[in-house]
Amino acid sequence: MELARIFELEARDGRARAGRLILPHGEVPTPVFMPVGTRASVKTLDCRDLQELEISMLLGNSYHLYLRPGIELLTRAGGLHAFMRWPGPLLTDSGGFQVFSLGDLRKLREEGADFRSHLDGSRHLFTPESVVDIQRGLGSDVMMQLDECPPGTCSEEYAAASLERSARWAVRARRAWEESRPLHGHPQALFPIVQGGVYDDQRRRSMDLLLQQDWPGVAIGGLSVGEGKPDMRRITDLCGRELPAGLPRYLMGVGTPEDILESVALGIDMFDCVLPTRNARKGTLFTSQGRYSARSARHSESFDQPVDPACDCFTCRHYDRAQLRHLFHVEEFSAMRLGTLHNLRYFLQLMEGARQAIRAGCYAAYVEQTLAPYHRPKGGGAEGAAAS
Ligand SMILES: [Zn+2]
Numbered sequence: 001m002e003l004a005r006i007f008e009l010e011a012r013d014g015r016a017r018a019g020r021l022i023l024p025h026g027e028v029p030t031p032v033f034m035p036v037g038t039r040a041s042v043k044t045l046d047c048r049d050l051q052e053l054e055i056s057m058l059l060g061n062s063y064h065l066y067l068r069p070g071i072e073l074l075t076r077a078g079g080l081h082a083f084m085r086w087p088g089p090l091l092t093d094s095g096g097f098q099v100f101s102l103g104d105l106r107k108l109r110e111e112g113a114d115f116r117s118h119l120d121g122s123r124h125l126f127t128p129e130s131v132v133d134i135q136r137g138l139g140s141d142v143m144m145q146l147d148e149c150p151p152g153t154c155s156e157e158y159a160a161a162s163l164e165r166s167a168r169w170a171v172r173a174r175r176a177w178e179e180s181r182p183l184h185g186h187p188q189a190l191f192p193i194v195q196g197g198v199y200d201d202q203r204r205r206s207m208d209l210l211l212q213q214d215w216p217g218v219a220i221g222g223l224s225v226g227e228g229k230p231d232m233r234r235i236t237d238l239c240g241r242e243l244p245a246g247l248p249r250y251l252m253g254v255g256t257p258e259d260i261l262e263s264v265a266l267g268i269d270m271f272d273c274v275l276p277t278r279n280a281r282k283g284t285l286f287t288s289q290g291r292y293s294a295r296s297a298r299h300s301e302s303f304d305q306p307v308d309p310a311c312d313c314f315t316c317r318h319y320d321r322a323q324l325r326h327l328f329h330v331e332e333f334s335a336m337r338l339g340t341l342h343n344l345r346y347f348l349q350l351m352e353g354a355r356q357a358i359r360a361g362c363y364a365a366y367v368e369q370t371l372a373p374y375h376r377p378k379g380g381g382a383e384g385a386a387a388s
Pocket of ligand 1: 307308311312313314315316317341342343345346
C-alpha cells in the first residue's frame with residue numbers, strides 16, 4: 001500500500017516549524033490548534049460558529065460517539081462530517097484516553113481494553129482493529145491507533161511494558177487500516193502514538209518500535225497526564241529532536257498558551273485541548289493581556305471595554321466586560337457561548353501569530369511578547385485568575 005504524504009514543511013525558525021497538512025477535507029496551516037468536538041459538537045457552539053471562527057481542523061471523540069449516537073447510525077448518516085455539518089478536516093482520537101480514564105470500569109488485556117460504559121454500565125471491548133473500524137465509520141481525515149495512556153506518575157517498569165503493548169497494538173491497527181476500505185469515499189491517515197512515560201530511554205524505545213514502519217504522521221501521548229512540567233517539557237524536547245522531520249507531530253491534550261508556544265519551539269505541529277472551551281464555560285478567558293475572570297465583580301461597570309481589544313471575535317466586537325460579567329453572574333446560557341467564541345478565537349489567533357512569526361524568523365520574540373502578560377505576577381496587569 002502506498003503511503004500518501006500529508007505534510008509539507010514550509011519554514012523553520014530554530015526548531016519551530018510552519019507547514020501545511022494536506023487532507024481530503026482541506027489544507028491545514030500548521031502549527032494548528034484543534035478545538036475539541038466531544039459529542040459531535042463543540043460545546044455551546046453551532047456549525048455556523050465553527051466556520052465563522054475560521055477553525056481549520058476539529059477533533060472528535062470516538063469513545064463518546066461510539067456510545068451515543070453509535071457508529072452504525074453515524075455511518076448511515078454519511079460519517080461525522082455530514083452528521084455535524086462540519087465540512088473541514090477532522091481528526092478522531094481512538095477512545096483509548098477516555099477508556100483508560102474510566103479507572104475501575106475498565107480492564108486491559110493483550111486483545112484490547114474491556115470497559116463498562118460510564119452511561120449505563122454496559123460492557124464493551126475496544127481492540128486496535130475495532131477502533132480502526134469505528135473511525136472508518138466516522139470518516140475522519142486522521143485516525144489514531146488504540147494505545148494505553150498510563151498516568152504520568154507510573155513506574156519505569158510499567159511504562160516499559162505498556163509502551164511495548166501499545167507498539168504491538170500499533171502494528172495491529174496498521175494492518176486493520178491497510179486491509180479495510182474507507183466508507184465515505186476519501187482516504188484516511190492513521191497516526192501511531194509514542195508512549196513511554198517520563199523516561200527518556202522508554203520514549204526512545206517507543207519511537208524505535210513504531211518507526212520501523214512508515215506512517216503519515218505521529219502523535220506523542222501520555223503527557224499532560226499528571227507528570228510535572230519539567231518532565232513534560234523534557235520529553236517533548238526529546239521527541240521533537242528525534243522524530244523524523246518529514247512527519248507532522250501531534251502533541252495530544254496540550255494545553256495552555258504557554259505549553260503550546262513552548263512546544264511549537266521544540267518542533268511540535270498539532271495540538272488539541274479542552275482548556276479553552278472548558279475554561280470559557282466557567283468564565284476564565286484568555287486574552288492578549290493574560291487570563292481574566294469574566295465573573296469578577298470588578299468588571300461590573302467595565303462599559304465599552306471588550307474582553308480583549310486585540311481580538312476580532314464576535315464577543316469582543318459586540319459585548320463589553322460589564323455585560324459579560326452580568327451574564328456569567330446570573331448564569332445565562334449565552335455567557336458560556338460568548339466565552340467559548342472568544343477563547344477559541346484567541347487560541348486560533350495565537351497559532352496564526354506563531355505561524356507568521358516562524359515564517360518571518362522572529363518566533364522567539366513572538367513567544368516572549370505573547371506570554372509576558374501570562375508570566376506577570378498577580379496585580380501586575382493580568383488578573384492571575386487560575387486556569388481551572
Ligand atoms: Zn474575542
